[in-house]
Amino acid sequence: MTCLPTTQWYLYSEDDEPLGSLYRNAIPEVGATIDDRPNSEPVQIVSVNELRSTCAVRRFRVVVRSLG
Secondary structure (H helix, E strand, O other): OOOOOEEEEEEEEOOOOEEEEEEEOOOOOOOOEEOOOOOOOOEEEEEEEEEEEEOOEEEEEEEEEEOO
16 A cells, blocks of 8 residues: 555644644645635634654644634
């Protein structure tokens, strides 16, 4: 089995509400804006914590603030 290098971002609000997850080829950075989620308003990353990796997937808990 071949694993492709990627990252998975688990998004949470500042109130610790889960907001879904995203697959990306980049590492999340505090201050960056995420504006390409379907049916969702733009959000800004306020904190990032790396979780345990699985295969070649790096996983991150990403706390975001609404920009709407």
